Amino acid sequence: MSPSKPDAGALGVLGGTFDPIHFGHLRLAEEAREALGLAQVVLIPAGQPPHRDVPQSPAADRLAMVQLASAGNPGLAVDDGEVFASSKSFTVLTLERLRALHGAQRPLVLILGADAFNGLPGWHRWQELFALAHIAVANRPGFAPHGRRWPGTLSPELDAACAGRIDTDPAVLHRSPAGRVVPFDMTPLAISASLIRDLIRGGQSARYLLPDSVLDYIGLHHLYRRT
Ligand SMILES: Nc1ncnc2c1ncn2[C@@H]1O[C@H](COP(=O)(O)OP(=O)(O)OP(=O)(O)O)[C@@H](O)[C@H]1O
């Protein structure tokens, strides 16, 4: 990615293990872009995701699948910075890199599903994330809380960190470069990468849960067939 002007519009940032990328991720990116008025959403596959087992597919394959899945959609871009980094894929480091690339004024919007948001207090230097980007949180089936039910239902430390930051009007994302927390609703899709891996390992069809191009790649490269 090349540096953008501050007036290039708010940039969405969606990180994930993407093992593999599926329609839950793609609708999250697409609906965030539309609902929040983002200029583009950049998908960032994690090279060495913190806080989980080593992914079943190599980072190069996960990157290739993200590239296939986003091809032809100018609203999506792919950033390979985490895949080729030698360190763990800490989001704070990625946001520092993007902040340096895009300048101090461009709004950056970190997009998280409700499950990822709830785990935020375990992240590396998590309190610093609010100074680097806004955070937009989408509902995800099976993972509460979200939306207007937030206050009082988050963990005490997350609740405290979010005090005075939560706003349901996406317009706030465009008035400052970072610091607001905005819930938004997306089409609920109970799709997960674990479900897809389980289906493929069990010899069952995963079709219509992810793009055909990604499914073809999985077949061609014999991914997820063994544990
Ligand atoms: N179906 C979905 N709806 C909403 N958000 C989602 C959905 N699937 C993934 N996300 C969000 O996308 C981001 C990346 O998720 P990740 O790559 O870990 O996918 P996953 O399907 O949760 O994977 P796994 O099943 O391996 O844990 C996270 O912020 C997660 O909350």
Ligand SMILES: O=C(O)c1ccc[n+]([C@@H]2O[C@H](COP(=O)([O-])O)[C@@H](O)[C@H]2O)c1
């Ligand atoms: O920075 C951290 O400490 C951190 C801890 C857990 C997850 N993350 C990031 O959150 C995103 C989703 O993670 P995951 O494990 O649900 O795929 C991905 O971009 C990870 O790098 C980041």
